[in-house]
Amino acid sequence: MSRPRLPLFLAAGLAVTLLLAGIVSGYASSRPDGLEAVAEEQGFTDTARDSPLAGSPFADYEFTPAQDERVSTGVAGVAGVLLTLGLGAAVFVPLRRRARRAAGPEPTGTPSKR
Amino acid sequence: MHIPDGFFDAPTSLVAGGVAVAGVAYCLRRAEGELDDRLAPMAGLTAAFVFAAQMLNFPVAAGTSGHVLGGALAATLVGPAAAVVCLAVVLLVQALFADGGLTALGLNVVVLGLVPAGVGYATVRSALFVLPRTPASVPLAAGVGGFVSVPAAALVFVGAYAIGGAGDVPLSTVLAAMVGVHLLIGIGEGLITAATVGAVVASRPDLVFAARGLARPAAHSPTEAVSR
Numbered sequence: 545m546s547r548p549r550l551p552l553f554l555a556a557g558l559a560v561t562l563l564l565a566g567i568v569s570g571y572a573s574s575r576p577d578g579l580e581a582v583a584e585e586q587g588f589t590d591t592a593r594d595s596p597l598a599g600s601p602f603a604d605y606e607f608t609p610a611q612d613e614r615v616s617t618g619v620a621g622v623a624g625v626l627l628t629l630g631l632g633a634a635v636f637v638p639l640r641r642r643a644r645r646a647a648g649p650e651p652t653g654t655p656s657k658r
Numbered sequence: 659m660h661i662p663d664g665f666f667d668a669p670t671s672l673v674a675g676g677v678a679v680a681g682v683a684y685c686l687r688r689a690e691g692e693l694d695d696r697l698a699p700m701a702g703l704t705a706a707f708v709f710a711a712q713m714l715n716f717p718v719a720a721g722t723s724g725h726v727l728g729g730a731l732a733a734t735l736v737g738p739a740a741a742v743v744c745l746a747v748v749l750l751v752q753a754l755f756a757d758g759g760l761t762a763l764g765l766n767v768v769v770l771g772l773v774p775a776g777v778g779y780a781t782v783r784s785a786l787f788v789l790p791r792t793p794a795s796v797p798l799a800a801g802v803g804g805f806v807s808v809p810a811a812a813l814v815f816v817g818a819y820a821i822g823g824a825g826d827v828p829l830s831t832v833l834a835a836m837v838g839v840h841l842l843i844g845i846g847e848g849l850i851t852a853a854t855v856g857a858v859v860a861s862r863p864d865l866v867f868a869a870r871g872l873a874r875p876a877a878h879s880p881t882e883a884v885s886r
Contacts, residue, residue, distance in 0.1 A: 557707065575717060588823070625709055628709045629702055632701065633702055
């Protein structure tokens, strides 16, 4: 069985990621998660303060202009994925460039060892 | 829900912030040496995938849900150093979405980033030490790593809460409650981690950091070296 080429693999991975964030997220459980439930039960939930970013465009994974709640979550999810990719690229691309420069000319695809 | 502002006092949040910055800085340095041309884009995809996966809360017990942390998953795929960087990016985006506080970001990076990636990866390596030396062992090892990482993070949270928690609560009860629910969530994490790593190992085991050095499966075509 021949392996998928890297760009195809990455594209497939991105497609799955966008599907999860954009559509499946709308069907996720809305019950309080572990920490929230324990905080409520044990009585320290009142110490929580709103984040200063509580008014940001996608706060609480909501896209307020959307009427439907699932669409609202989905749009926020896609926005988050794209933002994460952008921030990730901003970190990993220069990092990789630095590593390549430090290693000097080498055959492509060889993992740099340290 | 990640740790919100107000749960911890200022000194604890500050110290955690310092630990987070130091930890991420160290991991950036390490990752630079570990990321090759294939793993670097994998790191970006892994971060995006973890963000998406953390939106998918699953029910665990009476009225409660959980979501994956992704520490063991990321560490298995791109190594623990890059994993910490991935998780920090995810947590930053989530903070922008008001999931997790701003002064609490350091704490979240420690509890939901450094701990799951570190403990998760250590567990994966330990599991691989005793399992057969083949790429097929990696999904199972990753699953165990995922399972362990969640209650570990919960333990660290309670430990931090003992030091600087703002609420006045009986710690033994909080400990039992936190570890209890997060053991359940850990089962979900383990299964999802194993399945995801399994999918990657099945198609591109060469992209899996933790699979490096393990015996490769049977003969492959000579064109494979070109098929990146």
